[in-house]
Amino acid sequence: MENLGSLAIILAFCLSVYAIVASVTGKIKRNPFLVVSGERAVYAIWFLLTFASALLIYALLTSDFRLAYVAGHSNRSMPLLYKFAAWWGGQEGSLLLWAWILSTYSAIVVYTNRRRFRSMMPYVTATLMVTQCFFLILIGFIVSPFEVLAVGKEVVGVADGNGLNPLLQHWAMAIHPPTLYLGYVGFAVPYAFAMASLITRQPGDAWIHTTRRWTLITWGFQSAGILLGAGWAYSVLGWGGYWGWDPVENASLLPWITATAFLHSVMMQEKKGMMKVWNMVLVSATFILCIFGTFLTRSGVVSSVHAFAQSPIGTWFVGFLALLIGATAYLILDRLDYLKSEARLESVVSRESAFLFNNLILLASCFAVLWGTLFPVISEAFTGEKISVDAPFFNRVNVPIGLFLLFLTGIGPLIAWRRSSLESLKRAFLWPAVGGVATAVVLVAAGVRHFYAVMSLALCAFVAWTIFQEFYKGSRAIRSRTGKNWLAAAVELTHRNTRRYGGYVVHMGVVLMFIGFTGAAFNKDKTVEVHVGDHFAIGRYELRVADINSGENPNYAWSSAEVEVRQNGKLIDRLYPETRFYKSSRQGASEVAIRRRLHEDLYLNFAGLSEDGDNKAVIQAYVFPLVSWIWIGFWVLMAGTLICLIPSKTRFQFARTEIVGMVKEHEPVRQ
Amino acid sequence: MSRFGNSVVLLLVAVLALAQSSSELMTPDVVRIGSHLACLCGACNNTVANCPMLECHYARPAKEKIYRMVAEGRTDEEIIQSFVDEHGLQALAVPPKEGFNLLGWVMPFAAIAFGLLVIWWFVRRYQGVRVAASGADDEVFERYRDRIEEDLSRLDS
Structure with a gap:
């Protein structure tokens, strides 16, 4: 079976090389049959990688411990879901998943464009297949998922596997990596179209129109992947945090930031024909950062909790990254003539410049995160001494940048294209500004003295008001014309221009998430050691450990504390934080108990019994104000993304600059 | 030993490993000074003050050391410097603003x-x-x- 798996991967590798050669040769020699055969090779690769993946999944589900990968990441007692999730629980399997997702995307792209963009498609196929080829080299020749244990040696066999890391045995973690991969890999498609557009010297924006949905969908997957990871960290790791500025977390954030910048600046190109070079740079940077993130996770360059076991694939990634950066930079610089702007900037106070600032701040944030992640390596290379760049650095640098970005989220959408008059600015921002200032005043009057928290909540109020105002104005106009109720009018309004109003919903999601982030300024925590029956207090809660139970199942042994939660003497809840010990991996893990409410979460981690033999329960208790708004904001953000994907009812013809005469260079214009 | 017995031993080992007895270490002084120091356990990006792992092999002894030095009447700067002397600049949570x-x-x-x-x-x-x-x-x-x-x-x- 393992031979068939390896054979499928090697065949897929050969076909990927064929697809590259056939597509490019077919295009150059004007041989459509060769081009089509290159495209069919893409389908064949998908079948082969689906077959290889199915074999690995079968081996995992049937606990075939002859395979090193199965023995290393699965065991007999694991539930079926986690046996399946072990597909991406280790280096080799997750690379196979990468390759499989890419082959799926490639097949969809080739199928949906089989009659369109015939001049660009050969290069789209070739670009996708270069990436595919790279990943197939890795899993075919360097870190094969089908490696067999102890072949030819007198080893009877492995009785049971090591099992999946216990921390990964959680539903959110089971879907977090594939979701993130769907986002990471998905950016290969806009990148491939961008490169094909450059290679074929396309004068228009065809690649942008074609890849708009891809970009949005993959951005949605990236957002979901990142937030699932944050949600998992919050509910599994036992320390209550959702973001630790770990190098690998940062690596997942970087392409998301550049993708967000791209989603915004692409509007400048669609509506004004501006920023063409910049959009090429952004889409390329996003894809390159996706590969860079994968490299960071797997190379051991920076130490991280997420890092896979070190392997020789780091050098291969450096080579591939160098190839990508070199080829992209050459193409963009060589084709600058085709990327000239069609319009000019009329005023600094305009939607155009709001986009410029939005891009600047997003990129600054991206750079700050990248710089902080790599600075220990850079500093050590120059000074010879190791330094630490931990969470306080990222918070200090990124909090002001994030707040400015939140401010722009409110400003940008309300400024008119081309130029805004003072009067229109006043009309758009007077009441939102009043709302923001009033929020700040109320918070300060209520005794809140945390500067960033006050700023953040005031800005949230400001941005929320601008969004509400937009929906209100539009819905009111529809109501007055059609007589519909407010909700129906708002739905109609959104349906007429889904991108605009879906975008507002996404912004609202971001506002809600910022409310959740701000709550961190008021976190409380306490670690106590208490006997059964003892009380302790945190925030407004009085807690009592009522009982401690223990037991076991084939996978793990557990010990659980029953904690009564009282407020003003009244019993309001019972929580059961648990500590587990997984037998095969011999590792412990927490199963925290969380009482989630909109205003705050009560979060309990049962760390076990005290070591002095006194049988005291060690409980870490936390109160996290507003944290639920992060997850609510996430769902709103996803809803907004979905709305953006629905075609608008009204097709807009955007006013583009039209050429009404010849340009006379260097001639001053009479005003 | 029976299978159940094995499990009980495993559970006890786990519980002992995860337990801690000195939650009183987290005094305001330890939190203040610890927030300037990186946890060098290699598994987190936290500071000594907010490393959540009770039995962290770096943060726990570091907290004890801070607690002890505060009791000896050492200043914040002296305590932080002693960590830098022992572990180099990486003991600081953020890079020093010099050079x-x-x-x-x-x-x-x-x-x-x-x-x-x-x-x-x-x-x-x-x-x-x-x-x-x-x-x-x-x-x-x-x-x-x-x-x-x-x-x-x-x-x-």
């Missing part, structure tokens, strides 16, 4: 400044070069201008 490491702090903001310069250049370039339409008479030009204004006002409403 080469100052670059770590300056660069993100320098990048924003550079970006502002690029925007300034962009604005100047695209505002400075104006399209002089020749060959199109004023009437045609005005007609297009009106049309564009109308489209845009509809778009912005």
